[in-house]
């Protein structure tokens with residue numbers, strides 16, 4: 136069922152592929168090209184004051200065009216929701232990739248890290264700081280290319296990158312010391328620190344600074360002391376040391392990183408900033424669209440080059456990307472007609488799109504109700520007034536540094552989800568609050584999903600509360616009786632390309648695995664809801680004080696015929712490696728399906744999720760669950 140009529144006839148929505156604090160992301164098909172896209176759906180009512188973040192994210196994405204930055208195709212705004220149609224990254228999060236392999240080899244880390252450096256250097260060149268770099272915000276496409284996502288916390292300091300920022304934001308475990316201290320900081324320098332944490336995570340499979348106690352975490356970050364694993368090469372350790380310099384003035388710069396010997400080792404070439412030209416005139420793609428809409432090429436291009444981020448922009452950018460891949464170029468007729476009268480520039484579809492009271496910057500771009508999409512040409516400074524560049528419009532409900540202590544300790548480690556101080560903006564210096572030096576008490580991390588809104592002052596309370604409320608809607612305790620009742624259909628059979636994040640079993644009965652899994656979840660204090668062969672669980676933090684808060688999905692699936700699997704992906708390889716299976720490998724090589732458990736983090740701290748999954752899968756049944764190649 137298509138829930139959003141605005142998309143009907145243009146996109147076919149499929150399953151949910153991710154959830155963030157603010158958005159649900161669905162896989163969809165762009166019907167004119169048949170290409171898969173990701174649709175980020177945001178409920179305006181839940182966004183509240185964070186709408187400014189979304190505006191900035193849209194503005195940034197429209198300006199950016201880089202191989203390693205997830206492309207925006209279309210922006211649709213209706214009275215209740217905002218939809219961002221984006222490039223679909225089918226390879227999952229880099230975080231899952233690390234977990235899958237425990238840690239990456241130096242050469243794989245280098246291959247990935249070069250892409251990250253290229254994307255971040257490009258961002259900085261255009262005057263943006265990302266401020267939330269972490270493996271959860273880096274996705275992979277089907278060719279193992281990295282794609283940076285989530286620009287909701289990015290900043291574009293007025294006057295350029297040499298100007299300081301003031302808003303404390305990001306994820307505490309990736310936060311630079313100057314952020315933790317609430318000092319003013321340079322966007323470039325905090326991004327380099329976060330990249331240092333990221334590189335360490337790639338190579339070590341663990342965080343350099345981590346603690347269940349936020350005070351202790353900050354102390355560790357400020358000390359700049361972390362464990363240097365013996366398995367890391369001296370060159371890797373040296374580079375990480377250069378990035379994890381507590382004094383930002385001594386930290387390596389992004390420019391130096393581009394040609395650092397560790398990054399050029401074996402590759403020789405310094406990292407290129409690689410500008411993409413997907414917005415260039417592409418004769419063949421324009422010709423196909425012009426023929427399809429029965430207009431002149433010139434007329435088609437006149438329309439396209441306004442970069443309205445409407446359905447035509449999406450169609451064109453998708454055709455360009457298809458051409459780049461060498462796929463056949465073809466447009467399918469849509470059932471919804473007329474689409475857009477290009478000559479007259481009038482839009483007949485999506486009529487119900489309304490002017491939103493809450494989002495003038497987005498809706499102000501709607502001209503006569505026709506031009507639905509705002510455009511910022513590549514590289515051009517966005518004219519959108521945002522929290523970062525309009526200090527007077529910023530709600531000043533709370534001036535405190537969100538890295539500092541919340542007023543009321545909860546005694547529970549909250550997930551170290553990214554945070555942003557809701558009050559001060561980055562153009563109006565605010566006296567930094569010193570980090571508390573009081574005796575360390577377990578406190579709740581000041582993040583956006585606190586259950587008890589009284590823990591959080593000011594507008595943050597509103598934001599956190601609304602996210603929590605929406606989250607609560609999906610959480611129900613499932614009794615064994617309910618499980619029995621909802622058994623339907625058959626688990627999905629995975630293709631060999633879908634085997635990441637899948638733990639293998641040597642069992643062939645999906646129901647049996649489901650029951651074992653449900654028992655383990657119950658034992659672990661995870662409340663869950665079953666839909667078909669998927670269990671959506673939320674960890675009860677009060678029952679797991681050392682773990683924090685997170686939600687995730689475990690899906691029972693069928694693993695394809697082992698003969699068809701590429702060698703590196705075969706469950707048998709992991710079975711051999713870990714010795715989990717009792718069954719001799721040769722007996723597993725048959726044409727029948729085995730049951731697998733596919734896991735997916737929905738919300739909350741990634742490292743907490745990793746630990747919970749490890750524990751649940753270990754509880755499920757030691758005899759029949761193997762953690763595939765991963766630690767989880």
Ligand SMILES: Nc1ncnc2c1ncn2[C@@H]1O[C@H](COP(=O)(O)OP(=O)(O)OP(=O)(O)O)[C@@H](O)[C@H]1O
Pocket residue numbers: 152153154155156157158159160173175205221222223224225228271274284285287553
């Ligand atoms: N283009 C994409 N392709 C595939 N999956 C995606 C894509 N964009 C997002 N996702 C998935 O959806 C999840 C949530 O997306 P995103 O981080 O953009 O949402 P958010 O609400 O802004 O998150 P946050 O809570 O970090 O602000 C991601 O972690 C990822 O797993």
